[in-house]
Amino acid sequence: MTFDAEARRAPQPNNYTDTTTFWSAAQEGRFMVQYDRETGRPQWFPRSLSMSTGHRQLEWREVSGRGVLYSWTVTHSPWPGHEHRLPYVCALIDLEEGVRVLANLVNPDIASLTIGRPCQLVWEELGEGVRYPAFEVR
Amino acid sequence: MRTGNSRDIAIIGYAETMVDLRTGRSSYDLAAEVLDDILTSTGLELKDIDGLAVGETMSETANPFWAVYVCEQLGLTPSWLQLNGLGGASTIGGVARAAAAIRDGLCQTVLVLAADAQSSNPPTEYGAHRPEFQYPTGLKGPVGAFGLLTRRYIHQYGNPDAALAKLAVTQRNHALLNPKGCPKLRKPLTERDYLESKVVSDPLRMLDSVMVCDGANGLLVTSTEHAVRLGAEIIAYPTGYGEITNFNGRDQLPDITETGFGVVGPKALNQAGLTPADIRMIQLYDDFLIALLLTLEQVGFCPRGKGGQFVLDTDLSYTGELPLNTSGGQISAGQPGLAGGGLNAVEAVRQLAGEAGDRQVEDPANALVTGIGAIPYGRNWAVSNALVLERA
Numbered sequence: 057m058t059f060d061a062e063a064r065r066a067p068q069p070n071n072y073t074d075t076t077t078f079w080s081a082a083q084e085g086r087f088m089v090q091y092d093r094e095t096g097r098p099q100w101f102p103r104s105l106s107m108s109t110g111h112r113q114l115e116w117r118e119v120s121g122r123g124v125l126y127s128w129t130v131t132h133s134p135w136p137g138h139e140h141r142l143p144y145v146c147a148l149i150d151l152e153e154g155v156r157v158l159a160n161l162v163n164p165d166i167a168s169l170t171i172g173r174p175c176q177l178v179w180e181e182l183g184e185g186v187r188y189p190a191f192e193v194r
Numbered sequence: 195m196r197t198g199n200s201r202d203i204a205i206i207g208y209a210e211t212m213v214d215l216r217t218g219r220s221s222y223d224l225a226a227e228v229l230d231d232i233l234t235s236t237g238l239e240l241k242d243i244d245g246l247a248v249g250e251t252m253s254e255t256a257n258p259f260w261a262v263y264v265c266e267q268l269g270l271t272p273s274w275l276q277l278n279g280l281g282g283a284s285t286i287g288g289v290a291r292a293a294a295a296i297r298d299g300l301c302q303t304v305l306v307l308a309a310d311a312q313s314s315n316p317p318t319e320y321g322a323h324r325p326e327f328q329y330p331t332g333l334k335g336p337v338g339a340f341g342l343l344t345r346r347y348i349h350q351y352g353n354p355d356a357a358l359a360k361l362a363v364t365q366r367n368h369a370l371l372n373p374k375g376c377p378k379l380r381k382p383l384t385e386r387d388y389l390e391s392k393v394v395s396d397p398l399r400m401l402d403s404v405m406v407c408d409g410a411n412g413l414l415v416t417s418t419e420h421a422v423r424l425g426a427e428i429i430a431y432p433t434g435y436g437e438i439t440n441f442n443g444r445d446q447l448p449d450i451t452e453t454g455f456g457v458v459g460p461k462a463l464n465q466a467g468l469t470p471a472d473i474r475m476i477q478l479y480d481d482f483l484i485a486l487l488l489t490l491e492q493v494g495f496c497p498r499g500k501g502g503q504f505v506l507d508t509d510l511s512y513t514g515e516l517p518l519n520t521s522g523g524q525i526s527a528g529q530p531g532l533a534g535g536g537l538n539a540v541e542a543v544r545q546l547a548g549e550a551g552d553r554q555v556e557d558p559a560n561a562l563v564t565g566i567g568a569i570p571y572g573r574n575w576a577v578s579n580a581l582v583l584e585r586a
Contacts, residue, residue, distance in 0.1 A: 067326040075326060099446055101327045101571055107444045127349070127450070129341030130396035131334055138332035146333045146395075148342055148450075148572050155446045158572050160331050171349045188330050 065137065066186035073104040077116045082187050087177055088116040089155055100155035121177025123151040125193065130166055149175045149191050160190045169193065199433045199467050203293040204586065206303075206426040207236040207414030208543040210536070213376045213528035216313045217408045221254045222267045224410035224533075225309035229268050232305070232414055236426055243414070245274040245301030247292050249284035249308040252317035252531045264307070274301035281567025282479050282535035283437070284308060285413070286581040289539070290435040292415040302420045309410030310531025317531075323571060334395050337403060339569045340482045341395030347451050347484060348397065351499035357506055358483045359385035361518070362401055362525070364510045365480070369522025371512075371553040376407050376528030383526075401525075402483050409530025411540045427586075430546040430561075434468070434582035436461030440570070441578060451488065451498075454578030455564065459493030462562070466582040470495045473582075474559045475545060476516060477538035479566040480523040485575075489564055493580065512553045520545060520553050535565045539581070546585045560584045 069079045081088045089098045092106040093113040105112045128147035131138075138144065145161040161169075162178055175191040182188050209231035211224050225248075233239065246265060254260045261277040264270070274295045278284035285308050292304035333339065347354065366383035369375045383401070391401035421428050436458030442448040463469060470493060478489050487501030495516075496504035510518035521527050521541040524534045542561035544550050560583060567577030 064330055064332075067330055069326065071325050072322050097446075101323045107446070127342045127346040129338055129345055129398065130393075131332060131338060131341075132392070132396065133334055133337065133394035135329065135332045135334045135338070137329075141332060144332055146331050146338055146342065150447055156572050158328060158331055158333060171346070182330060 063183035066182040066184045073102055075102050078102055081118065082179070082189065085179055085187065086118045087121055087189055089119045089153065090114045091117050098153050098155050100157055119151055119153045123149040123157070123175045123191070125169065125171055125173045125175055126150045126156060127171060128161065128169055147191065157189070162190045162192050164193060199465065201431040201433065202418050203296060203415065203432055204418045204421045204428040205413055205415055205430045205432065205543055205583070206421050206424070206428055207232045208412065208429070208540045208547070209235065210374055210411035210540045211409050212374050213407045213409040213530045213537070215376060215378055215405070215407050215528070217311065218314050219311055219408060221251050221309040221311050221410070222264065224311060224408060225264060225307055226268060228307060228309065228410045228412040229305065232412055236414060238424060238426065240269050242424060243270055243303050243305050244272055245292060245295060245304035246270055246272045247276040247278060247288035247304055247306045249288065249532055249535070250277060250279040251310040252312040253310050253315035256318045270305070272301060274304070280439070280565065280577045280579070281532060282481060283565030283567035283577040283579045284532065285411070285536035285539045286435070286563055286565045286579055287437060289413060289415055289432050289581060290437065293432060296415070296417050303414065303416040303424070305412055305414055307410070307412040308533035308536040310533040311408040312531030313406050313408050328571065336481060336569045337395045337398060340403070340484060341398040343450055343574055344397050344484050350451055352502070354484070354487055354502035355389060357487065357502035358402065359388045360505055361483045361486055361510070362388040365519050365523045365526040368512060368520050368553055369526035372521045372527055375522050375526065376405065379405060379522070379526055379528055398482070404481055404524045404529035404534070407528035407530050409528070410533050411530070411536035413536070413539065413543060430543055430583045430585055432581055433584050434462035434464065434466030435580070437577070437579035439577045442573070448573060450574050453488050453492050453574050455489050455492035455580065458578050458580045462580040462582050463494070466584065468560070468582060472560070473516070473562045474557065475520065475542070475555050475561045476518050477542040477561055477563045478519060479535060479538065479564045480519055480525050481529070481534070481566060483525065485566060486518070488574070493562070512555050517555045520550060520555060535567070539563045542583050546583060558585055
């Protein structure tokens with residue numbers, strides 16, 4: 057294995073809760089979100105119990121990947137390890153299913169970004185071939 | 195705090211170290227300086243302190259026994275020990291917890307202590323969801339989060355640049371009068387300097403945020419009754435307090451310009467029997483200038499979205515109608531890591547004691563102090579708290 061300084065490090069799954077379902081589906085290009093089986097409410101990011109009831113009655117469902125831009129910031133001073141990506145855009149995207157996701161915008165036309173613009177899920181490849189969710193403004 | 199403003203709890207001492215960059219000192223060493231100074235200024239002895247509320251640090255958090263080791267290092271033998279992990283909200287949170295412990299008879303006199311050598315000893319890893327769902331995006335920690343917050347604020351309420359520039363200059367002018375502030379920051383600043391400072395996470399500028407330093411500070415809290423027994427001079431009474439963590443935490447699509455201050459500000463003021471108009475000075479947690487606008491709006495000094503106009507219309511200097519962060523705040527005195535929450539709290543007590551020297555506020559009847567702690571995923575901040583202090 058060669059070390060590629062230009063590659064973003066792929067995250068290790070299951071740091072704090074079982075995220076295997078998310079990362080397995082991500083490899084197939086599907087974005088999975090947890091839903092409370094009783095209330096039907098979605099939540100993001102993945103957790104060990106339901107935010108709406110406090111119980112562990114969760115199931116994973118695929119979401120559409122469609123959303124709107126809630127806010128964004130153009131990063132000029134990088135988080136360590138992201139120096140080679142400058143400038144890059146970090147954004148909050150409200151998915152139409154009702155959760156907010158922190159993600160990068162890929163190939164953004166920064167001058168034309170406005171809050172409320174429709175966004176579509178795309179997948180970026182990190183180190184070791186791991187796919188990571190990002191969004192494209194439409 | 196108990197409602198009804200009973201003035202049964204008193205602050206009888208305060209101390210702080212210089213705030214400085216990369217001192218090479220440890221958090222223990224900085225804490226020792228605070229204890230030494232507080233004993234000297236109050237005339238009390240080590241054995242008089244039987245409670246310790248100490249904040250978590252960035253520099254020592256890898257050690258799970260930090261709070262206990264502080265006791266061992268400083269020669270304290272508390273019957274009540276509290277470690278506060280509320281980030282920049284830990285000091286005023288510590289005052290409230292100390293009051294509760296004293297009222298419950300667990301101890302009589304509490305040192306509320308914060309010390310951190312973050313610029314000398316890099317912080318530990320936060321873990322949780324961050325390695326999977328934040329780090330790969332490259333979001334630049336709090337700077338990135340406040341970039342997102344500022345962009346949204348501009349969208350909802352308009353560009354607050356003129357007000358932010360005024361805040362930057364007001365606080366820097368105060369820092370120029372603070373011999374304990376970070377020397378590197380002790381030089382004049384113009385509104386133009388602020389507006390032209392490097393954009394780090396657009397729309398956030400370098401001068402919107404703090405410089406991380408080393409430093410320590412502390413307050414000494416006891417019951418009003420015991421202060422008399424100790425022969426200690428009472429400086430101030432904490433008369434109102436509110437705190438909330440993970441505000442709006444179950445809402446999956448919260449308005450990120452809405453903060454916990456809308457809950458804790460009115461709560462603290464109500465307990466003290468005061469309104470915003472009664473507040474003589476504001477010592478507000480300032481990790482970023484935009485947080486000051488949100489705090490002013492949601493505590494109730496002005497309507498939502500009108501923080502910028504309020505700042506432009508109000509003289510916030512130490513000689514003005516509503517003095518703000520009179521030691522320069524963290525943005526212009528430096529942020530001593532997680533001891534940053536004690537910086538403005540100590541300044542409030544110093545002002546109420548009438549010991550603020552060249553920057554003394556006239557007729558310092560009371561102060562509102564706030565705290566902010568930790569940056570959550572996709573929101574504003576995790577802990578909001580507010581404390582009303584009234585002069586004895």
